[in-house]
Amino acid sequence: xxxxxxxxxxxxxxxxxxSHPRLYGGANQYSTVEAHMPPNHQQYIQWNGDRFRxxxxxxxxxxxxxxxxxxxxxxxxxxxxxxxxxILKLADKYSPERLENACRKALTFTxxxxxxxxxxxxxxxxxxxxxxxxxxxxxxxxxxFTRGAEYYEGRKK
Numbered sequence: 001x002x003x004x005x006x007x008x009x010x011x012x013x014x015x016x017x018x019s020h021p022r023l024y025g026g027a028n029q030y031s032t033v034e035a036h037m038p039p040n041h042q043q044y045i046q047w048n049g050d051r052f053r054x055x056x057x058x059x060x061x062x063x064x065x066x067x068x069x070x071x072x073x074x075x076x077x078x079x080x081x082x083x084x085x086x087i088l089k090l091a092d093k094y095s096p097e098r099l100e101n102a103c104r105k106a107l108t109f110t111x112x113x114x115x116x117x118x119x120x121x122x123x124x125x126x127x128x129x130x131x132x133x134x135x136x137x138x139x140x141x142x143x144x145f146t147r148g149a150e151y152y153e154g155r156k157k
Contacts, residue, residue, distance in 0.1 A: 049077050052084040059091055060100035062107055069112040086115045094122050101127035 002009045009019045018036060023029050034042060049071045056067040066087065070080045091099045102121040106113035121127050 047081050047085075052081070052088065055088050056084075059088070059096045060103070062103035063087075063100050065107060066103045066113050066118070070114075073112050083115045087118050090118060090122060098122060098127050 002011065003022065006022055007019055008022050010017050018033070020031060020033070023031055052067050052071065053064060056064040067084050070083055070087075071077050074080045087099075087103075090102075094102075099118070099122070102118050103113065105121050105127055106117045110117070
């Protein structure tokens, strides 16, 4: 690399492969040339945080809270786009209702759930209300020996 007062240049094997104007200003300032981005990152160029937030609101308030926490958790908002896309696409695989329930459950554990947190909740069914098996619905056991007071009264001496 060669950095001058006005330019940042990158070299590979003695050949200059790119040149950018040097930025001055606040910390964490960045500038990206779209053509220099990997193809899997270029697909997110037309996305922005507001678009993810609007999509999340349509699913529910808990989903919106999760997406908002993800986007605000990075120094550069775009770093959270892939995770946001992954979470919101879970509504297609499961359902918007289940995604909203999973986000609600995840928010009880952490203020900033990850894609893996939400996936684990959905794949294990933790987002769904507990259903008791038929044999668990009754408080009195159906089988076994139940002896009442009459049994013991006859045994007194």
